[in-house]
Amino acid sequence: MKSLLATLALTTALTVPGLAMARPVTLTTSLNTYGGGGAYLALYVTDASGAYVGSLWMAGGKSKYYEHLRGWYAATGGDPAQINGITGASVGAGRTLEITLDLADALFDAGYTLHIDAAVEDMRDSPNEVAVPLTAAGAGAPVQGRRYIASFVYQ
Amino acid sequence: MIRALHRWPGLLALVLVTILALSGAALSVFPMAERLAAPQPVAGQSVADLAARVAAVHPGLEEIRRTPSGTITAWWFVGGTPGSAVIDPATGADDGSADPNGVERWLTTLHRSLFLDDGGRLIMAAGAAAMLVLALSGAALVARRAGGWRHWFARLRGPQPGRLHVELARVAALGLTLSATTALWMTASTFDLLPDGAQHPADPVAVSGQMAFPLERMTALQDVPVSSLRKFSFPYAGDAQDVFTLSTDAGTGQIDQGTGVLLSWAELTPWQRVSETIYMLHTGQGAAVLGLILGLITLSVPVMGVTGALIWIAGRRGRPDLRNNAPAGRAETVILVGSEGGSTWGFAATLAQALREGGQAVHVAPMSAFDPASHPRAERVLILAATYGEGDAPASARGFLDRLARLPTAPAAPLAILGFGDRSFPAFCAFAAEAEAAARAKGWAALLPMDTVDRQSPQDFARWGRALGDALGLPLDLNHRPARPAADSLTLVSRRDYGAEVQSPTAILRFALPKATVWARLTGGGIAGFRAGDLLGILPEGAAVPRFYSLASGSRDGFVEIVVKKHPGGLCSGQLLALEPGEAVRAVLRRNPGFHAGRGRAPLILIGAGTGIGPLAGIIRANARRRPVHLFFGMRHPDSDFLYGDDLAKWQAEGRLTRLSTAISRGVRPHYVQDALRAEAAEVAKAIRSGAKVMVCGGRDMAQGVAWALDDILAPMGLTPATLKAGGRYVEDVY
Numbered sequence: 001m002k003s004l005l006a007t008l009a010l011t012t013a014l015t016v017p018g019l020a021m022a023r024p025v026t027l028t029t030s031l032n033t034y035g036g037g038g039a040y041l042a043l044y045v046t047d048a049s050g051a052y053v054g055s056l057w058m059a060g061g062k063s064k065y066y067e068h069l070r071g072w073y074a075a076t077g078g079d080p081a082q083i084n085g086i087t088g089a090s091v092g093a094g095r096t097l098e099i100t101l102d103l104a105d106a107l108f109d110a111g112y113t114l115h116i117d118a119a120v121e122d123m124r125d126s127p128n129e130v131a132v133p134l135t136a137a138g139a140g141a142p143v144q145g146r147r148y149i150a151s152f153v154y155q
Numbered sequence: 156m157i158r159a160l161h162r163w164p165g166l167l168a169l170v171l172v173t174i175l176a177l178s179g180a181a182l183s184v185f186p187m188a189e190r191l192a193a194p195q196p197v198a199g200q201s202v203a204d205l206a207a208r209v210a211a212v213h214p215g216l217e218e219i220r221r222t223p224s225g226t227i228t229a230w231w232f233v234g235g236t237p238g239s240a241v242i243d244p245a246t247g248a249d250d251g252s253a254d255p256n257g258v259e260r261w262l263t264t265l266h267r268s269l270f271l272d273d274g275g276r277l278i279m280a281a282g283a284a285a286m287l288v289l290a291l292s293g294a295a296l297v298a299r300r301a302g303g304w305r306h307w308f309a310r311l312r313g314p315q316p317g318r319l320h321v322e323l324a325r326v327a328a329l330g331l332t333l334s335a336t337t338a339l340w341m342t343a344s345t346f347d348l349l350p351d352g353a354q355h356p357a358d359p360v361a362v363s364g365q366m367a368f369p370l371e372r373m374t375a376l377q378d379v380p381v382s383s384l385r386k387f388s389f390p391y392a393g394d395a396q397d398v399f400t401l402s403t404d405a406g407t408g409q410i411d412q413g414t415g416v417l418l419s420w421a422e423l424t425p426w427q428r429v430s431e432t433i434y435m436l437h438t439g440q441g442a443a444v445l446g447l448i449l450g451l452i453t454l455s456v457p458v459m460g461v462t463g464a465l466i467w468i469a470g471r472r473g474r475p476d477l478r479n480n481a482p483a484g485r486a487e488t489v490i491l492v493g494s495e496g497g498s499t500w501g502f503a504a505t506l507a508q509a510l511r512e513g514g515q516a517v518h519v520a521p522m523s524a525f526d527p528a529s530h531p532r533a534e535r536v537l538i539l540a541a542t543y544g545e546g547d548a549p550a551s552a553r554g555f556l557d558r559l560a561r562l563p564t565a566p567a568a569p570l571a572i573l574g575f576g577d578r579s580f581p582a583f584c585a586f587a588a589e590a591e592a593a594a595r596a597k598g599w600a601a602l603l604p605m606d607t608v609d610r611q612s613p614q615d616f617a618r619w620g621r622a623l624g625d626a627l628g629l630p631l632d633l634n635h636r637p638a639r640p641a642a643d644s645l646t647l648v649s650r651r652d653y654g655a656e657v658q659s660p661t662a663i664l665r666f667a668l669p670k671a672t673v674w675a676r677l678t679g680g681g682i683a684g685f686r687a688g689d690l691l692g693i694l695p696e697g698a699a700v701p702r703f704y705s706l707a708s709g710s711r712d713g714f715v716e717i718v719v720k721k722h723p724g725g726l727c728s729g730q731l732l733a734l735e736p737g738e739a740v741r742a743v744l745r746r747n748p749g750f751h752a753g754r755g756r757a758p759l760i761l762i763g764a765g766t767g768i769g770p771l772a773g774i775i776r777a778n779a780r781r782r783p784v785h786l787f788f789g790m791r792h793p794d795s796d797f798l799y800g801d802d803l804a805k806w807q808a809e810g811r812l813t814r815l816s817t818a819i820s821r822g823v824r825p826h827y828v829q830d831a832l833r834a835e836a837a838e839v840a841k842a843i844r845s846g847a848k849v850m851v852c853g854g855r856d857m858a859q860g861v862a863w864a865l866d867d868i869l870a871p872m873g874l875t876p877a878t879l880k881a882g883g884r885y886v887e888d889v890y
Binding site: 035036037061062063064067074089122123124125128146147 | 217218230232237239254255257260264272273344345346347352353355358388391
């Protein structure tokens with residue numbers, strides 16, 4: 001169900017032709033033990049020009065804290081419609097968030113970038129914690145985040 | 156009503172509120188610790204200066220934050236690794252780790268959500284709501300008990316644990332109200348129920364596109380003092396389109412990184428300001444001293460929880476089980492009870508049961524809860540009222556007369572009052588009579604003229620029942636057997652006999668202190684935790700009603716002591732004086748807080764004659780703090796009934812008794828205790844001027860004589876025994 005809704009959310013934002021072709025992609029985000037409360041994470045995609053395309057997932061339920069996900073918030077203005085149906089709980093230190101989505105083939109090797117913004121209560125906001133180009137070759141290669149994310153991988 | 160509003164949230168939320176209170180109290184320490192540990196602020200420093208200093212030490216600086224407690228923290232990102240530290244604003248250099256305190260975080264999570272996330276937040280919010288209800292209803296109860304809000308800090312009477320509960324409550328009520336209200340506000344804010352979200356400055360239309368303007372010369376930062384700083388975020392490294400973001404206690408703005416000029420600004424909204432103030436009041440972040448005070452106050456919550464539960468248990472014990480009690484709103488007959496020791500409740504239960512068997516819906520309530528509006532369907536009101544002391548309202552009838560006086564009109568349902576008392580006292584059923592007079596003056600219709608029951612007489616009660624039945628057109632057979640109180644067995648340890656020579660056999664009887672369970676001690680049951688001046692009810696063989704004697708010892712003395720004089724034909728005194736060591740009697744304890752010496756260092760003037768010396772001797776024995784005590788003791792003859800003669804000499808040598816004046820009534824020149832009082836008038840007046848409390852114990856005639864003598868002594872000072880009495884400085888235990 002989640003993956004279906006995620007697809008819908010993404011498709012509403014994307015106007016890429018040839019979207020009919022999609023494949024299931026698993027996004028695995030492992031947090032390090034940064035010694036704080038649960039982290040809010042926003043996963044979203046920008047195009048080659050850096051413009052916001054759509055959101056993939058929002059970990060964290062209280063919209064009043066979304067402003068701390070600065071990149072995502074600046075791109076969407078905190079619009080709840082962007083994450084309708086693709087919102088889950090915040091992710092505790094040392095925990096792993098795993099989500100599976102149907103991502104359009106057209107997103108890969110076309111200059112799109114997947115971003116993760118992170119924020120933790122009473123700790124430094126970390127926009128662009130991860131910014132990784134979506135490529136077929138890049139799938140399965142773990143990337144380290146700047147502050148809270150020990151590894152991120154999509155495959 | 157208020158009491159129920161206080162009791163049920165209290166009992167239900169006891170555990171929750173205790174967790175909230177203890178974790179909150181522990182958390183209250185952190186803001187002060189942080190303030191003490193934070194590096195010294197630099198007077199008059201601007202954010203421009205601070206930012207420049209920190210940036211000089213830490214390349215790759217991303218953000219500077221200042222907590223309300225004054226701790227400045229910096230975050231940077233250099234060479235692919237993040238770093239953070241607490242900063243000394245004078246140098247910009249590191250001054251300790253910025254990692255959050257694990258203990259504080261754990262406590263915070265427990266305090267706000269029990270580690271259960273949003274569900275836990277709601278549970279804890281319910282706890283805070285319970286705390287608020289408790290604080291407000293408790294404050295109303297304190298005011299009611301003290302006789303109005305103006306008497307908030309009036310002196311308290313009554314046994315523990317009730318006194319401790321109220322003493323703590325009147326100090327804590329305001330602080331707890333504040334903590335609970337702010338907690339609810341913060342929960343509402345967390346769940347987005349308040350319009351206190353952040354305002355964001357408008358995105359700048361255009362930025363200069365330049366970078367690396369020197370921080371110390373940025374105009375937008377130069378006039379901002381560090382003390383108002385919340386957060387200063389740097390642009391992404393290398394992104395010329397990005398801006399600095401500055402948050403202060405006034406709002407949030409964006410600053411051009413190429414010119415140092417403020418591009419846009421958003422003020423804090425009034426809602427945000429209120430929320431920030433509330434956050435500060437609740438957490439003590441930015442108000443560390445207030446935080447500590449609130450934390451300390453919060454520690455009283457578990458104590459009040461335990462004492463409150465004990466009060467509830469003791470209250471249940473003191474009142475019979477009112478099964479089938481109809482709700483006030485449906486009641487046809489309302490029975491109001493004014494009881495001190497609890498026996499009148501037993502009569503009320505019998506009456507209610509008989510009326511119920513006659514098909515009536517009956518509501519039984521204490522007189523203190525009198526509120527005609529709560530029983531609109533009542534067809535009659537029956538009041539069963541005992542009397543306390545010299546005509547005062549008994550415990551469960553406090554405030555009744557005031558409530559009656561405040562009514563605009565008398566209730567429509569007619570009234571019958573039945574007084575309970577002991578005919579051997581002059582104030583026999585005085586309170587019932589006063590209530591009757593007040594009701595008549597108010598124009599309250601009478602169902603029956605007032606009647607009385609002497610010494611819990613079942614016959615008197617049955618007779619009144621028949622009269623009531625006639626008035627109701629209902630055969631009413633009241634067959635009340637006073638419940639024999641749950642009595643303890645007391646074993647006589649020793650006896651000292653006096654008075655045989657003056658044909659007045661008297662004995663000081665000392666019983667072993669019965670083993671009291673911890674439970675009985677805490678809940679005030681059994682013969683435990685008593686003081687000299689409390690009453691011991693002895694249940695003689697062949698009688699249902701106890702006879703009361705003043706206790707001449709406190710439980711700390713390790714024994715139970717009374718002084719008994721044989722009355723001709725007296726059932727109880729006869730049995731007691733025949734008692735030999737090793738033999739036992741059945742007894743109950745009744746507290747008499749009105750006749751305690753109390754704390755304080757003011758002098759005591761103790762006046763007693765005959766067996767009245769008992770409680771006074773107990774007070775002197777317990778006077779370990781060497782409070783000045785002047786004892787006036789009247790006896791018949793020093794060779795025959797000088798009760799406690801040796802003890803008094805010893806206590807005087809030890810400093811427990813300052814001065815002893817005796818009066819001998821048998822002899823050529825009969826001399827009574829009031830004569831001794833007059834002879835020492837100057838001494839007595841001096842003591843009273845310095846705040847002395849007068850305690851009188853003995854026969855009625857003696858007490859009357861003493862009152863007259865005191866009248867004369869007090870008159871030149873513009874005082875009367877009545878004014879002293881009103882101030883709790885003149886108390887009597889008269890029989």
